[in-house]
Amino acid sequence: MLTKRIIPCLDIKEGRVVKGVKFLGLRDAGDPVEVAKVYDRQQADELVFLDITASFENRKTLIDLVEDIAKNIFMPFTVGGGIRDISDIRDLLNAGADKVSINSAAVKYPELIKEASDKFGSQCIVVAIDAKLICCGVPSFRLSAPNSNLQAPSQDKWEVFINGGRTPTELEAVEWAKNAAELGAGEILLTSMDFDGTKDGYDLNLTRAVSDNVSIPVIASGGAGKLEHFYDALNKAGADACLAASLFHYGEFTVKQVKEYLKQKGVAVRL
Amino acid sequence: MTGIIDYGMGNIHSVQKALESLGDKTIVTNNPEELRKCEKIVLPGVGAFADAMKELEKQGLVLAVIDxxxxxxxxxxxxxxxxxxxxxxxxxxxxxxxxxxxGEVKKFIPGKGLKVPHMGWNQLNKVISDKAPGVTECPLLKGLPENSYVYFCHSYYPDPKYKxxxxxxTDYGIKFxxxxxQDNIFGMQFHPEKSQAVGLRILKNFVELC
Known part of the structure; x- marks a missing residue:
């Protein structure tokens, strides 16, 4: 049986892990390879590396890093951040990334999704969507309690933001996800800007709405704070995978603890 | 020496690194002469079927593989x-x-909760072999517990004519x-080079074949 995936995400700046990782016994918590090895031991199902500098000068550093990771860990990993065109994608895949995650460039040039998936296969093209709730045209305010109306199909609408959440696009997130899937995306990495960093749980309405409307896997991201949050996203909202960063970095839970909890709740996970 | 065929179709380094971590000597090449010197050959690849065949033809590798x-x-x-x-x-x-x-390669049909690509960790159900006396399983799966998890990432699967x-x-909507x-030919729909300990065990079996 295909299992649900638990995916730690590492923010990378100039080849180093940022947003401090607090593991005991790590010689160098800034070294992405060292951190990746810890997650490997904890039975993470995949890793995501997001390059948050993503400037032109830093591409070489990123490529070197990807090569280093590929040499040292034998598990799937995705690289994202600042990808603009086919040659960026080719460079990262050649360096050893299994998948690339495209965000702003996919919105600006949707044909990039088609071109890339035709060339490299859908399975390695992840489209990342940063979405924010909009109610009656008023952005960013949650008018109801979070996750309150899961029984009924959500009437909520979400807007897609790009450039690290700074630029609104007027694209509706569910429509954009459908469009991306049609163009050949192999997976959607869906981050709720409203819930990210809150530790209140994943945005279940958003996750459900996207998951119900595309036939490709959806990774829920943003908001994980408790074990139940993973269960809710995977079980109630239909996510295929859950991504989390600080929860794992600060050692609140290990990946293995999350998976043991899920297994006990009857969710198929790899242990 | 293991020759890993480099024909421009994606991630070949992971295979190489995994084999080398197991003590295998490898060469990544698209040169038929070099491949002729190898005892073992790996044909990796991600991407589209037609493009891959075109590349193999263009680079004169079709004959090298068949030979x-x-x-x-x-x-x-x-x-x-x-x-x-x-x-x-x-x-x-x-x-x-x-x-x-x-046989031919077919596509998963999405629907009823079945997402395509088939992406993530799924289980292997070993098929008991009766090919030779004393050989009960594929030599590459030797030592693997039943229902081991490996990493898949694909939309198409093979449907061999001879079972x-x-x-x-593996079960994913259907049993595929x-x-x-077959004799000296082994094929895997998943990525052993990305399947952590289970994958490395499979590759170790491969390295130890000769």
Whole structure:
């Protein structure tokens, strides 16, 4: 049986892990390879590396890093951040990334999704969507309690933001996800800007709405704070995978603890 | 020496690094002469079936692959690299595969909660072999517990004409063939090089074949 995936995400700046990782016994918590090895031991199902500098000068550093990771860990990993065109994608895949995650460039040039998936296969093209709730045209305010109306199909609408959440696009997130899937995306990495960093749980309405409307896997991201949050996203909202960063970095839970909890709740996970 | 065929179709370094971590000597090449010197050959690959065949043809590798197989070299196809060994694929209408294994490559039909691509960790159900006395399973799966998890990432799967080459199956909406074995030819729909300890065990078995 295909299992649900638990995916730690590492923010990378100039080849180093940022947003401090607090593991005991790590010689160098800034070294992405060292951190990746810890997650490997904890039975993470995949890793995501997001390059948050993503400037032109830093591409070489990123490529070197990807090569280093590929040499040292034998598990799937995705690289994202600042990808603009086919040659960026080719460079990262050649360096050893299994998948690339495209965000702003996919919105600006949707044909990039088609071109890339035709060339490299859908399975390695992840489209990342940063979405924010909009109610009656008023952005960013949650008018109801979070996750309150899961029984009924959500009437909520979400807007897609790009450039690290700074630029609104007027694209509706569910429509954009459908469009991306049609163009050949192999997976959607869906981050709720409203819930990210809150530790209140994943945005279940958003996750459900996207998951119900595309036939490709959806990774829920943003908001994980408790074990139940993973269960809710995977079980109630239909996510295929859950991504989390600080929860794992600060050692609140290990990946293995999350998976043991899920297994006990009857969710198929790899242990 | 293991020759890893580099024909411009994606991630070959992971295979190389995994084999080298197990003490294997490898060469990444698209040169048929170099491949001729190898005892073992790996055909990796991600991407589209027709493009991959075109590349193999353009780089003069079709004959090299067929010769290697005829000369009884240990041959491992991974993911698209395995699919290419079959006669055709529904991914690319009219495109012919290498045809060293009989059968065609089919697509998962999404729906009823079945997401396509089939992406993530799924289990291998080993098929008991009766090919030779004393050989009960594919040699590459030796020592693997039943229902071991491996990493998949694909929308298409092989449907062999002769079921006796099926060494393992996996359930995803349907029961599909995830490992094939015919004489010196091995094929895997998943990525052993990305399957952590289980994958490394499979590759170790491969390295130890000769």
């Amino acid at each position: 290697a197989i005829k000369n009884k070299k240990i041959f491992l196809g991974i993911c698209l690299g395995m699919q290419l060994l079959f006669e055709s694929s529904r991914e690319s209408k009219g495109a012919k595969g290498l045809g060293v294994l009989k 006796e080459i099926v060494s393992a199956t 063939t995830s490992v094939v074995w």
